[in-house]
Amino acid sequence: MTDAVPRSGVLFIGGRSGVGKSTAAEALHDLLVAADVRHAVIEGDLLDLAHPAPHVEFPEAHLxxxxxxxxWSAYRELGHHRLVYTNTVSxxxxxxxxxxxxxxxxxxxxLLRAGDATTADRLRRRSGGHLPEAQLAHSTRTAGRLDAAVRDAVTRVDTDSLAPAEVAVRLASLTGWLDA
Known part of the structure; x- marks a missing residue:
């Protein structure tokens, strides 16, 4: 008798710069490790990070x-079937x-969300104290665009008053991966 290959699952975590996507994914990783849940985490921003930007110079490349x-093929070969994927527009x-x-x-x-004050504080800490106004303005525009454009089926989680571990628990409950 052969074990059936489980259907894979993916958690896409999106949101503006400074909302806590990577931090939440790391906290979720820790939670899943503690529960011995097999999974992989991929930081999507790094999949096509190059200069010149591949999506600008070669949009048809879909890098x-x-x-x-x-x-993902490599992870599947190793038996993984759960993926946590972070990227602003995922x-x-x-x-x-x-x-x-x-x-x-x-x-x-x-879609992770946070207000401008929370986001500015997080971005300042990430950059060592200095936050260019243009960076916060871009993050704010992105937040509005994402909130308006995502489907109703996308769950919105406000992170302003939540610790990363609390966001991770919420994400885990949405996937059901701890219940499997």
């Missing part, structure tokens, strides 16, 4: 999707990204 497909590109995984995953998409 992030190609790199995700290659990485909640807008969830269909394309899920298709790139190549194995029809169950998709959970979450």
């Amino acid at each position: 992030a999707e190609r790199n995700l497909a290659a990485m 909640v807008l590109e969830q269909d394309t990204l899920a298709a790139a995984m190549g194995d029809d995953p169950v998709v959970t998409a979450v």
Whole structure:
């Protein structure tokens, strides 16, 4: 008797710069490790980080999707079937990204949100104290665009008053991965 290969699942975590996507993913990773839940974490911002930006110079290259497909294939070969994927706009590109995984995953998409004051504080800490106004303005515009553009099925989580571990518990409950 052969064990059935479980259907994969992906958690897309999106949100503005400084909202806590990477920090929440790390906290979720720790929570899943403590529960011995097999998973992988991919920081999507790094899949096509190059200069000149591949998506500008070669938009048809779809480098992030190609790199995700290659990485996920390697994880699947090792028996992983749960993926935590962070990227600012992943909640807008969830269909394309899920298709790139190549194995029809169950998709959970979450938009993390935070107000300007919280975000500014987080960005200042991340950058060592200085926050250019243009960076906060861009983050604010991105927040508005994401909130207006995401589907109703995307869960919105306000992180202003939550510690990363609390966000991780909320994310884990949305995926059901601790219950499996």
